[in-house]
Each structure stands twice: as C-alpha cells, then as structure tokens.
Amino acid sequence: MSNYSKWSKHRRFEAAVKRVIDEGWTQTEASKEYGVSRQHLNKKVKIAREERDAQVDAAKARINISPLGLNEKRRVGTFEEFDQRYFGHWICPDCDEHHEMPDFHRDMAEACHSDAHRVLINLPPYHSKSTNVTVKDTIYSLVKNPNLRTLIVSKSLPFARTFLHSINELLCNPDLYEGAGGNLIEDWGPFKPEGSQSAWNQEAIYVAGRQTAEKDPTVQVLGVGAQIYGRRADVIKFDDVATLDNQRNPDRVAGMLEWIDKEALSRIGKKGKAIWVGTRVSPGDIYSTLSIRPGYRVLRYSCIQDDTNEKVLWPDHFPYDQALIHRSEMRPADFQLVYQNVDIPGLGASFTQEMLDVCKDTSRTIGHYESDWRLIAGLDPAGGNKDSGYTAFSLIGVDLKTGKRFLVDQVAVKSMKAPQMKDQIISWTERYPLFEWRVENNGLQSQLVQYNTEIIQYLAKKGVRVVPHTTHKNKWDPQFGVESLAPLMTAEMFSIPWGNAPTCKMFQPVIEEFVAFPMGMLSDRVMSTWFADLGCRDLLDRAHLPLFNERMKVPARVRRRRHIVDFQGQGVRRVEMRDQRAGHMTRGQWGYRRSTLSTPVPHAEVEEHEEDRGPEFVNVEGFVSDR
Numbered sequence: 150m151s152n153y154s155k156w157s158k159h160r161r162f163e164a165a166v167k168r169v170i171d172e173g174w175t176q177t178e179a180s181k182e183y184g185v186s187r188q189h190l191n192k193k194v195k196i197a198r199e200e201r202d203a204q205v206d207a208a209k210a211r212i213n214i215s216p217l218g219l220n221e222k223r224r225v226g227t228f229e230e231f232d233q234r235y236f237g238h239w240i241c242p243d244c245d246e247h248h249e250m251p252d253f254h255r256d257m258a259e260a261c262h263s264d265a266h267r268v269l270i271n272l273p274p275y276h277s278k279s280t281n282v283t284v285k286d287t288i289y290s291l292v293k294n295p296n297l298r299t300l301i302v303s304k305s306l307p308f309a310r311t312f313l314h315s316i317n318e319l320l321c322n323p324d325l326y327e328g329a330g331g332n333l334i335e336d337w338g339p340f341k342p343e344g345s346q347s348a349w350n351q352e353a354i355y356v357a358g359r360q361t362a363e364k365d366p367t368v369q370v371l372g373v374g375a376q377i378y379g380r381r382a383d384v385i386k387f388d389d390v391a392t393l394d395n396q397r398n399p400d401r402v403a404g405m406l407e408w409i410d411k412e413a414l415s416r417i418g419k420k421g422k423a424i425w426v427g428t429r430v431s432p433g434d435i436y437s438t439l440s441i442r443p444g445y446r447v448l449r450y451s452c453i454q455d456d457t458n459e460k461v462l463w464p465d466h467f468p469y470d471q472a473l474i475h476r477s478e479m480r481p482a483d484f485q486l487v488y489q490n491v492d493i494p495g496l497g498a499s500f501t502q503e504m505l506d507v508c509k510d511t512s513r514t515i516g517h518y519e520s521d522w523r524l525i526a527g528l529d530p531a532g533g534n535k536d537s538g539y540t541a542f543s544l545i546g547v548d549l550k551t552g553k554r555f556l557v558d559q560v561a562v563k564s565m566k567a568p569q570m571k572d573q574i575i576s577w578t579e580r581y582p583l584f585e586w587r588v589e590n591n592g593l594q595s596q597l598v599q600y601n602t603e604i605i606q607y608l609a610k611k612g613v614r615v616v617p618h619t620t621h622k623n624k625w626d627p628q629f630g631v632e633s634l635a636p637l638m639t640a641e642m643f644s645i646p647w648g649n650a651p652t653c654k655m656f657q658p659v660i661e662e663f664v665a666f667p668m669g670m671l672s673d674r675v676m677s678t679w680f681a682d683l684g685c686r687d688l689l690d691r692a693h694l695p696l697f698n699e700r701m702k703v704p705a706r707v708r709r710r711r712h713i714v715d716f717q718g719q720g721v722r723r724v725e726m727r728d729q730r731a732g733h734m735t736r737g738q739w740g741y742r743r744s745t746l747s748t749p750v751p752h753a754e755v756e757e758h759e760e761d762r763g764p765e766f767v768n769v770e771g772f773v774s775d776r
Contacts, residue, residue, distance in 0.1 A: 153183050161185050166197050225293045228258040232285060234330040241466060243275075248465050253450050254281055261286050261424055265446035269439050270426040273452040273488040275467050282426045283388045284315045287368060290384070292337050296361040300382035301370045302413065304392050309370035310351045312388065316368060317354065373405065377412050385417055387425045396434040399672070405435055429486050433665075437492065452488040499632040500663040508638050509647035510555075515655055516580075517646060518557050522546035523688055524581050527681030528574070528588045529673050533566040540565035541673035542573060543659075544581060545681040552689055554637060554682060555644045557581070559659060561674050571604060583613045584688070587680040590617040618680050631666065631679045 153161055165179035169190075176194060180187040225231055229250055241248055254277070260268045261282060272278040287299050303309035319325060319333065320340040326332040334340065341349055342357040349355065353366035365381045373390045387409070395401050414423055429436055440447045452472050454460040459469040476484045485491045518524060524546050531538040544558040558581075560573060577583065586608065608615060637643045645660070646652045659674040666675050711724050 156183075158185070162190065162193055165190055166193050169194050170197055170201070225289070228262070228286065228289055229255060231289050231292075235326065235333045236285065237330055238326075238328040244466060248463075251463050251465070253448075253462060256448060257281060257426075258286065260446055260448055261422075263446065265444075266420075266422050267439075267442070267445040268422070268424045269436065269445055269447045270424070271429055271436055271440075271447075271449045271490050272426070273450070273462070273467075273490070274428055276450070276452075276463055277466075278426045278428075279312065279388050282424065283312050283386055284319070287316060287386070288319055288333070291340075291356055291367055292333070295356050295358045295367065296363075297367070297384065298363065298365045298382045299368045300380065300385045300416065301368065302373055302385060302387045302390060303370070304373055304390055304395070306352075306370070306372035306375065308389075309372055313351060313354070313368060313370045317349075320354075320356070374408050377416055380416055382417055382421065384422045384424065385413060387413075387423070387427070389427045390425070391427055391430050391434045391436060393430050396431045399433065399666075402433060402435055402438070406438060409435070429490055432486065432492055449490040451490055499635050499666055500638065502660075502664055504635065504638045505645070505660050505663055507641055508643050508645045510644040511647050513555070513644065513646040514648035514652045515646055516558055517648075518546045518555065518581070519548070521550075522548055522555065523584045523685075524557065525681045525684035525688065526577055526581075526583055526586050527677040527679070527684070528570075528586060529677040529680065530570065530589060531563075531565065531673065533564055535564055537564045539563050539673040540570060541677040542577065543674065543677040543681050544577065544583075545678065545685060547685040547688060549689065551642075553642045553644065554685055556646060556656065556659075556678070559656065559674060559677075561658065561677075571601070574604060575607065578608060578611055578613055583611070585684045586613060586615045587618050587684045588615060589676070589680060590619045616684065618683060631672075631675060634679060634682060637682075 153164070156164075161183040162185055165176075165183045165185055168174040168179045168182070169176055174182075176187060176190050179185075180190050232250060237247070239247060253272075257270055257278075258281070260270065270278060270282065283301060287301070290297050290299065301309055301312050303312065320338070321334070323332055323334045326334070338357075340356045340358075342355060348366065352371070353369040356367045359367065363381070369380070369382075371377065373387070373395070390405070395405060417423060425436070425439060427436065439445060440449075450462050452462055452467065453469070453476075454462060461467060461469050461472055472488065475488060479487070524544060527543045527545070529539075529541045531540045539561045540563075541561040542559065543556070546555040546557050547553070548555070558577070562569065562573075565573075574586070605615065634643065645656050647656070659678065662672055662675045666672055708724075712721050713724055714721050
C-alpha cells in the first residue's frame, strides 16, 4: 500500500481492475495490493468485463468474424439492416422501382424472431409474404446460425421447390448482388460445400460452416401431407398450405390439421418454432382454427385500411386503385375474406345465429313433449379412446299433423365407453315413448348397438326398432344432407327448448355447433340431430294415406264385394252411396282428405274437390244397393 498511498482512489481501482482482468490476479490479492475495498472492486471488475465483451462483439461484427464455437451465433444485425445491405437494390417487377421496407414487414420480422413458438401471419395477395418470411428470413437465420435447421412446407412439393431455388440462387450466385450494399457470399460465404460430401439439390441443402453432427439439412422442403417422420427441424415454415381444393369441406380441413398437429409439429420439439404464412381462402380454413388457439401469435392485415381516405396497407406497391380493381372482380364477401382478412358472419355457414334464435322456444324445457308426437332418437357414436370425439344423442319429436320438429333432449359425452352408451340408450327408451333409434353405421361402436342381442331384444320388447344410417357424400347434400335442416328453421318448423337456465345451458352447445357448421371442429350434436330428423322424414312419408284416381271404372262384380276398412276406428263397413260419388274425398285420421276408392296414383296428380254431403236418404238405413 505504501507504493500507492499517494494515488487517488480512482487510479488505484483502475490498476486493481487491470490486474484482475489482464494478469489473472484474484480480487483479494488486488484489493490488498492497492488498498481498495474488496466489495467495490468486485462491482467494478464486473462492469469492466461487460464493457470489454461489448467491444469485442462490436469488433467481430465490423470484421464479419464467423462463429468459432459450437452453436455460437454470428452478430449480423437486425433483419432490416440485413435486408437493406444485401437486398436494398432489388427492383419490384410490378412497379419498376425499389420499395423501402413497410412497417408491417418489420412486424413480421419481429414476430418470426420473437419468443413466441407459434406465429400465424395472414396477408392479402401481392404483399411479399413469401419473399420476406420464407426466402429472406430463412437466409437471414442461417447466416446468423449455420447450425439452424429449417423445414419449409407448401401446398405441393413442386411449389416448395421454387422457394428453395430462390434460396439457392441467393446463396450461390454473386452476380445477384451487383449494385447492393454488400455481397452476401463474400461477407458470409461460401455457403455451398466444396466436393460432394453434403447434399445440395432441389429439396435439401447443407451449408458450409455447420458445426453440428445432426443428419438433417440446413434447409429442406416438402409438400403438405408428405412423409415427415424421421426428419427434425428447429423451425418449420408453412407457406400457403391452404388452397381452395384442400379446404373444400371440414373433413379435408380436419385432415390437414391432424397431419400438422400429429406429424409436422412433432418434428420441432418443445423449443422449436412453427410459422404459418398465407392468404385466407375460405371461411373455416385452417387459419381460422389456428388463430383461436391459445399461445399463438397472430398477425393479420387488411389491404384497405380506410375507404374514406383511400388508405391502404402498402400504398407504394399496392395502391387504392389496384385494390378497387380486385374488389370489383370478386364477391363482396370473398374480398372481405381474402383481401381484408375479415370473416363475414354467416359467410359459408349453413345456419346463421338469427335463424337459430327464431327456433328458441321459451315455453319448453328439457324433456318436454306432447302425447301425439312421434319421438325419434339419433345417435352419432364415437370411440371410447382418450383421443376419440363425442358420442352424441339427440331426441326429436315430430307432430304428424304439421310436420314441425321439436328438439326434446340431448346428450354428448367425450370418449364414451360402450357400457355407458348402452345405459344411455336404455335410459332414454324407458323414459320416453320412442318410436325409433337412428344410429350412424360408422364402425365398431355402432355395431355395439345394431348387433348387440341384449339391446336389440330389449328395444324390440318396447316396440322400438334400430335403423342404421350410413353417412357418405349425402352429408353435404343441400336437399337431403345436414343443410336441409336450415329451411325447417327458417320456416319456424324447428323448436329448441329455451325455457329456463338449465335448458339454455343444455342446448347452447348445439346452437354453437350449428352456427359453426360445416367448418367447425365439432359437429357431433348436429349430426345426431340430422339422423333423428331423417327418421322424422321417413315417418311423415309413411303417414300419408294412398291417393286414388276416382274416375277409373270398376267392374260390377268388384263393386259388390268392396268394403271400407277403418284402421283408426277398427271397423269394416260396406261402401255407402256417398262414398261412390265422383269427387268425394274421405276425411283422413289426421284431418286431411283422401279419396276412398279406385287405384293409387302419385300425390301430385290428384285433384281435390270441396266436400259435398249429397242428397238426404229416404229410407231409414241410408243404404242404396249397387244393383
């Protein structure tokens, strides 16, 4: 201390810090040598080390030093700086000029490199979504970290190859950087390995400078739905995987989501990132499902921001006049979906909320039915495994006089086991005077109902039959499929109980499924309701008495032997004179009038006449012989 007693405290601290950092002294030795506080010296050493590390990082960035250690990331700068240096000379082929980076491109870049593990980006067409996310950002990421593995998935393999072709050209062709602020290949390359040790083709590339033993390529491409097991990646980019063809109906949407969830996303692990970028194609497409998942970061932009002020998302590239051209070429609802990323309520839906609100009957509660209704139960069975869907039961009553349907009861249980399903069938059969069970014939679960001797015999003793139903393409038929329920609802021919809070809670899920149909994820209650309605239709068809052509002549020998059988009154009588008069129509059991005599003819060909009692009879019996 005697050697440094005349030094200022600041000078002694500087000397002590230098001894620790440059010469490897311990902080205890330095504090004793220079007579400074050990605690304060520790803080100053920490600050000095941080400042020195920052200076080293800045120096490395200036001289473009590549990583020296495994998984070390290069200091490349922000995406905007990278884009301006290497792609700032690009000329837009549509506008013949270079466009500065708009704000929504900055938002996309920030989202791609944020902490979010799932990112969904929906943009209108012609807004450079693939160029920025799939091409530029992929190159930016592999320059930062050559060990990063990126998997690009598109609607087809040939289309996915076009993205990798663009990436290949930018990594291998130095002529593309003529006039740019820097040459990517000279600054960070070469990217293509020399020799043939690593693959470099239309579907996969391994860049030079990788310091990893992983077998998976740096960048690889494939079409949606292709074989993906055995591949691994750190980032998966789904670029325009949704098309009009593969989003045509909910089954295809569900199939794509199943492939994405069970196969594709299992390739990136818990630390991986999945990015979807694309344009909306239809209501209920995969983007609508992904956007409501928790933990997903969603970026959606509308082409036209303000019609009054003619403000658009990217005025330099896609001005308001161009947007108006595309708007005039499309239906308003389609333009709202594709260019504005706005789902129109009811667009593409078979059942609107207004339609279902009309069906709500506040005078009825769960289980209410009238004695003159016929009750049909519909069953949509599902598996009993943990990944299975809902097994749904729907009970509908039909008024044979008016044809109006009344939803009476409903049950939906996820992953219902066979014993539970059996108990539910028996419970309803004992509780309600059922006429028929309609069961979807879709596999083992339905066979447990249709071919279970105990259930069949029990239902037979109750006078209830089981009718199988096989769902094929008729599910989407507007006349006979699920959508055929819509006219009944519009005509107020369908009643949903809504009398109290428990009833509302019971039937709210089926209303939500109807509104979401056909693009909703759940439709089990809707399907079971449709099955029951099919039974109602068959019953109404059978309820009609045959119609007859009253003008057809009948031989006398037949006329003498004719009798009228009254099934409702359980009686048989001879044909009275008034029954034989031309134009007479007998009052049917449900109030409608039907001709009694002659041969059956189609309903549409029968002419009805006003009922005429005829002349009064003189004799007491009121019977006139045929002779």
